[in-house]
């Protein structure tokens with residue numbers, strides 16, 4: 001196979017220039033890079049040994065497939081996936097995303113003087129993104145500040161769909177969430193004690209409520225040490241759940257634990273969130289309803305008076321339905337070769353000419369596509385030798401204090417809201433500078449130095465799937481230091 005036949009892609013092999021490591025997740029390192037073709041900065045996520053564990057391969061395939069469908073201004077965009085040199089034996093993939101400056105975890109730690117306009121606009125974007133994702137019947141299931149990318153001009157984008165699940169039936173089925181390892185602090189109460197439940201959009205709404213509260217407080221709202229402590233913190237704020245709510249809890253021990261808790265009154269939100277406007281406090285209450293049947297959907301939340309002037313429903317908010325056929329792989333046990341083939345076909349979606357050629361030939365033939373991958377490997381090796389590989393440090397970001405105007409206009413265009421009414425009197429000077437040097441109070445290495453199976457901030461994820469067993473009451477005993485009948 002001569003290179004000549006594939007010259008369409010060969011010209012692209014020098015396209016990206018890798019700059020530095022900017023983030024690290026359990027699945028790969030994220031680098032900033034320059035795209036010489038489109039003349040813009042991008043983020044490239046390098047995922048090594050994608051097929052080493054089939055479950056990781058499936059997760060990554062699901063994530064890139066979902067992101068190709070979920071195109072929305074509030075959801076991070078995949079711009080390209082580098083074509084591997086050969087469909088048959090590639091092991092690493094390189095996913096090119098639009099570049100964002102930082103994530104909300106960093107922003108929260110660097111900004112203690114955000115205004116109600118910031119709060120409102122940040123929550124508005126998260127909910128608008130969530131409404132879109134839920135309209136496709138996709139549940140993110142792992143929303144936390146680190147999974148909300150941010151720019152210093154206050155633009156936010158939801159990322160990391162690795163735990164996300166699409167639903168194809170109208171009837172939500174009860175499923176055991178065997179793979180569920182999302183961060184406990186943002187976990188809805190219905191998941192504290194039992195993972196045998198339906199995939200429900202309300203789980204994400206709860207997480208957004210926690211993220212919003214963290215934005216207001218500057219620290220996590222419910223930093224539970226274990227599931228029992230998580231429920232304790234939740235009930236400290238919201239008071240004891242109603243008996244009807246407790247009755248709905250499927251896990252018997254979790255139910256008994258809540259029934260025997262001494263009666264608690266809800267906390268005074270004006271004392272817990274003194275910095276928040278009344279409107280912000282009212283929205284938190286609706287997002288953080290203990291009972292998921294009382295929780296507001298993302299779509300309803302956007303209609304809340306808190307967003308008057310910002311939000312107007314538009315066709316852009318609604319996603320096209322996903323095709324069940326595209327996600328059939330999720331129902332089967334796949335072998336490495338099958339998942340590699342599916343991954344390669346997904347990558348071809350970003351390389352139309354190569355796709356045409358690949359599909360029109362006998363697929364058993366091994367093609368060697370010209371690729372940027374080998375050149376990439378050299379660039380990554382050089383970076384790592386220079387010490388700016390995965391040890392890279394990204395600073396926390398300050399948000400502009402008076403720079404919301406540009407985004408508010410953008411949101412008005414998207415959502416159609418009339419901003420002049422809701423923001424009269426505010427002085428806007430346009431987006432201010434990007435990452436400010438004096439805001440470096442949270443070295444990236446601390447929050448990014450985690451290996452697979454752990455969550456950020458050093459909080460370990462223990463197996464919490466066995467709460468139908470004695471462990472739940474054991475924790476309850478440890479936590480309350482008093483006797484129980486278990």
Ligand SMILES: Nc1ncnc2c1ncn2[C@@H]1O[C@H](COP(=O)(O)OP(=O)(O)OP(=O)(O)O)[C@@H](O)[C@H]1O
Pocket residue numbers: 022023024025026027028030043076097098099100101102103146147149159160162
């Ligand atoms: N498009 C982007 N622009 C800038 N930074 C990014 C981008 N995508 C990811 N990052 C940074 O890299 C980090 C890790 O990315 P991501 O969460 O996608 O990886 P992951 O391996 O799926 O992580 P997790 O361990 O949460 O599953 C993010 O928290 C973020 O700080």
